[in-house]
Amino acid sequence: MSDDNKTQQLESADDNNSDKNNLELSNNQNEKSAPIEETTDSSNDTVEKTTAAEASNEEVPENVSETSEVIEENDEVINEIEESNAEDAEDEGNKDRHKIEVKEYDTMSLEALAIELEKLLKNEKIQAIRSHVNSINTEFKLKLNALIDEKKEDFINDGGNEIDFYYSSPVQKRYKEAYKTYRTKLNEHYQSLEKNLKQNLADKLEIIEELKGLINLEENINTTYKHFKELQERWRTTGPIPRDKYNNAWNSYHHHVEMFYDFLHLNRDLRDLDFKHNLEKKLLIIERAEELAQDDNVMRAFRELQELHKMWKEELGPVGKQHREEIWGRFKAATKIINDKRHLYYQEIDLVYEKNLETKLQIIADIEALNNYENISHGGLQKKIKQVEALRESFFNAGKVPIKVNEATWAKFKEAVRNFNRKKNAFYKGLKKEQYKNLQLKLELIKIADDNKNSDDFEIVTPLMKKIQSDWKKIGHVPRKDSDKIWKQFKAACNSYFDRIHAKRNAASQEQVDAYDKKNAFLSALKNLELPTDKKEGIALIKKQIKEWQDVGRVPHDKRYIDGKFQKAIDSLLTKLKVEKTEAEMIKYENKLDNLNASDDNRNLDNERTFIRKKIDEVKGQINQLENNLQFFTNVNEDNPLVKEVHTNIKNHKATLDLLKAKLQKIKSLY
Incomplete structure (x- = not known):
């Protein structure tokens, strides 16, 4: 039998008995004024009816020992259970909140916390998620404040003014919207709850008034008893009342229930049936508590124990005097085992x-x-x-x-x-001072290049332009925001000068024109080239074609586009051979380097080396950025499309990085 079925069995036990067998009191306080035993005069075989006042000096009220044990021993676990049950008196969501998984919110990222809050709002009752939302809100604020502090320091260290700092993120906006929805729903819930609580209180006060009227009614005792049972059922089914009215309402209700029991003692049969019924249900409660004492899930056992105590206290009346100490002792013993395990758990x-x-x-x-x-x-x-x-x-x-x-x-x-x-930022502040100094030095070189780019005194200016190119390489880093800008200015000035030299040198000679015609014919023949089936032989043949193309010589400056056509033809041949992309790229790149190396001016090879190094730095930066981005994907499966895309990009960038390194190594081998 499942735990839920066992609890249902406790709640529905003895359902087949008549109304006389279904007497259920709602609190152990009832038992302080329980029915008094009738006494029988054996001499005349008649029954004497003893009033409660007369019997008070002769008999202990039912279940007083149970209550006195709690008072005398100040049992901590009983107090804890009763305080918890009282606190939950007006909270209809208290059972639901125990079913919600408590996650490790302190390990979640800002995005994960926002998602978790949205899930709770979508799937759970608003009154059941308060403690979860409070934990999520605490963690979100802590982590967001830490992030904002870091962003603020970076902003100030980059030269920003603290008063101008502002930081916001989509995650922050998303969380605020979810939390605002939570607050709105919670307020609506409390407004509705307050209205219901007041109505329930009015209904229960009306029940108490009706209870008062049952005493000394001149009608059949069975009719009165049936009415009493109906009032008890109405009391139980009436919803929660305001917490600050809870104790007074219960005490008043219990007092008038006790008064009715004093009145009921005139009918022994009804009282004995109640005693029997209460004993049966309390034994079921004890058996369930003893099962829970063996349950390994300590918190679940304690929560159900709270419900059992609530049933014992609020739903069941007294038992016969001969049973009361024994059953309370068993129930208390099981309770102590569960509580001890709970304290050990904590x-x-x-x-x-x-x-x-x-x-x-x-x-x-x-x-x-x-x-x-x-x-x-x-x-x-x-x-x-x-x-x-x-x-x-x-x-x-x-x-x-x-x-x-x-x-x-x-x-x-x-x-x-x-x-x-702080220390890191201080370091980079010093570094930025040095970079600013480097910026001034490079700006001076740009001015020299601009002043001389249109000079026709090639013999004097050419060594100067080469020197400032060399000086540029020796100067260290400049601020990142200026790096590309000044490099383009410097490169444009230098290229303008050297392009003028090359234009003059590359005036079309007959030899270059002849080379162009030969390359045109070579290109036409290359399109019809038959490749061998063996891949190695095919690559060797293609390299041979490249070497022959280079041997033809240089073409006029305005005819250099033919080299691009040759590269496309080579690409087509490599594709037919199914050469790996990296290998094909290196074959073509070797051809490019051979052309650069064959020129009279080494600046082309130098520029190519600078370009490759710059590309390597860029790709490394992209890889670092992607790897840093992965750190934000906490509690996300590897098969998530976004995560897979990031991993694919990292893999592609690393392949590109390997190719660039191979190209740089090839360039170095030419020096």
Whole structure:
């Protein structure tokens, strides 16, 4: 039998009995004034009816021992259960919230937290998710504030004014919208709840008034008893009432139930049937509690135990005097086992939290250790930055710490990261000063190039232009925002000068015209070239064609487009041979380098080397950016389309990087 079926069995036990067998009181306080035993005079075989007042000095009211044990021993678990049940009195969502999985919100990214909040709003009752939303909101604020602090420091270090700083993200906007929806729905729920609570209170006060009227009614006792049962059922089915009215309403209700029982003691048969019924149901409750005492799921067992205590206290009346101490002792013993296991469970959680605290403190110490450096290079600092990023991620994934040190631990972590960032930013501020100095030097070289680009004194100016090109390479980095701009200015000035030289040198000679005609004929023949079936032989033949093309010689400057046509023809032949893309690219690139190397001026080969190096830096930067982006995909499966796309891009960029490195190595071999 499942746990749910067992609970249903407790709630529906003895359903086939008549109304007389279904007497259910709603709180153990009923039992303080339970029915008094009738006494029989054996001498005349008549029954004496003893009033409650007369019997009070002779007999202990039913279930007083149960209540007195709780008071005398100040049983912590009973108090905990009753306080929890009272707190939930007006909350219809308290059962639902126990069914919602409590996730490790402190390990989630900002995006994951926003998604989790949206899921809760979509799938769960608004009154059941309060504690979950509070945890999510706390973590989101902590992580967002940390991110904003970092962005703010970067903004200021880049020369921005603090008053102008502003940062926003799609995730922040998405979360705000979800949280606003939560607050709106929660307010609507409480407004509706308040209205229902007031109506339920009015209904219950009316029931109490009707209970008062049952005493001393001059009608058949069975009719009165049936009316009493109907009032009890109405009380149970009436919804929750305001929490601040809860105790007063219950006490008043219990008092008048007790008064009715005092009145009912005149009919022993009805009372004995109630005793029997209550005993049967309490034994079922005890059996279920004893089963729960063996359940490994401690929190689930404790939650159901709360319900059992609620049933015992609020739904069942007293039992016969001869049973009361025994059954309460059994129920209390099972309760103690479950409570002890619950406290042990929390102790184990505390140990886990303490271990997490040790881990986080070690991470903070590791970050602080990374902040101790002198005379570091840009590359060295970049390694430390990656280490700090990894430590930050480990900190967020380390789990919860004891709540009493949570804020202090977070503050210490933030300060360690902030100190590292301050020193890092100070380093780059110094680096930027040096870069600004380099910028001024390169601007001076640009001015020299611009002043001389139109000169016709080639013998004097050519060595000067080559010298400033060499000086440019020796000057270090400039600010990134200026790098491309000044390079294009410098390159344009230098190219303008050297293009004029080449234009003069490349005035079409008869020899170059003849070379053009030969290459035209060569190109036509190449289109009809038959390739051997063997791949190696085919590649050898293609390389031979390339060598013969180069041997033909240079063509006029305005006819150089024919080299592009030749490259396309070579591409077509390589495709027919099914040559790997990388190998084909290197074959063509060797041809290009041979052409550059054959020129009189080495600047073309130098420019090509500079270009390849620049491309390598660009591709490395793109790979780093993509790998950093992957760190934001927490709790996302590898088969996610977006994640797969990032991995594919990284793979393609790495293939491109390998090809560029091979090209650079080939260039170096020519020097």
